[in-house]
Amino acid sequence: VGTFTFTRDIVAYPFFDIGVLTYISQADGTYAVTAGPGIKNVANVRIPEFYKNTPVTVIMENAFVGASNMQKLEMPATIRHIGVGAIPNDEALQEIVVYEDVIQENFERFYSSHEGALLRHDMGVVYMEIFPRGKTGDYTVPDHVNVLRDKVFRYVNIKKLTIGTGVTQVLSNAFYNCTNLEVLEFKGEGTVPLHIDPGAFYRTTNIKTCYFHY
Numbered sequence: 454v455g456t457f458t459f460t461r462d463i464v465a466y467p468f469f470d471i472g473v474l475t476y477i478s479q480a481d482g483t484y485a486v487t488a489g490p491g492i493k494n495v496a497n498v499r500i501p502e503f504y505k506n507t508p509v510t511v512i513m514e515n516a517f518v519g520a521s522n523m524q525k526l527e528m529p530a531t532i533r534h535i536g537v538g539a540i541p542n543d544e545a546l547q548e549i550v551v552y553e554d555v556i557q558e559n560f561e562r563f564y565s566s567h568e569g570a571l572l573r574h575d576m577g578v579v580y581m582e583i584f585p586r587g588k589t590g591d592y593t594v595p596d597h598v599n600v601l602r603d604k605v606f607r608y609v610n611i612k613k614l615t616i617g618t619g620v621t622q623v624l625s626n627a628f629y630n631c632t633n634l635e636v637l638e639f640k641g642e643g644t645v646p647l648h649i650d651p652g653a654f655y656r657t658t659n660i661k662t663c664y665f666h667y
Contacts, residue, residue, distance in 0.1 A: 473489050486513065510532060511532070512539045520543070523546055525547060528550070529551070547588050597617070612633055613637075624653065
């Protein structure tokens with residue numbers, strides 16, 4: 454076994470490389486990541502914050518298409534861009550986690566997570582970006598989220614959903630075909646106007662109770 458020199462403190466873990474991830478060098482000197490041929494063999498995927506001692510900042514377009522067995526995706530806070538269709542949100546997906554270490558405090562935050570859901574930060578606005586289809590039980594959208602993006606709760610299995618006080622927009626098809634959703638509560642305190650797209654609840658027909666605290 455050879456020796457390796459790093460410019461920072463690291464924790465090393467032994468692993469078997471089965472081709473789960475592939476890395477592509479970017480013009481800015483960082484790396485992008487996409488799925489490798491071994492992605493179908495794993496349920497939990499962790500994208501490292503560094504590859505060859507260089508930050509991983511991009512998840513490529515359609516990166517995890519075909520990763521139908523993926524139940525949990527961990528991604529570093531160094532990620533600045535997620536390509537279109539990168540995380541297809543298949544039925545098996547239960548959790549998305551954005552993690553960080555001390556070094557990542559120097560990076561601007563573009564993504565974060567809350568109880569398994571992915572949030573996107575853009576110009577001071579926080580979007581509920583992806584809610585895993587395989588997640589069950591009840592869920593409360595945190596108060597610092599401002600926008601529920603289009604199709605974010607499409608096909609989800611939760612039965613009760615509480616919307617935090619910071620939400621001001623619910624976009625088209627946000628609750629598309631949420632056939633298991635029975636209780637929906639908006640916690641708004643009346644200080645911020647709420648706009649709900651007319652098509653937000655398309656094909657969602659089983660809601661029994663809906664509360665609006667505005």
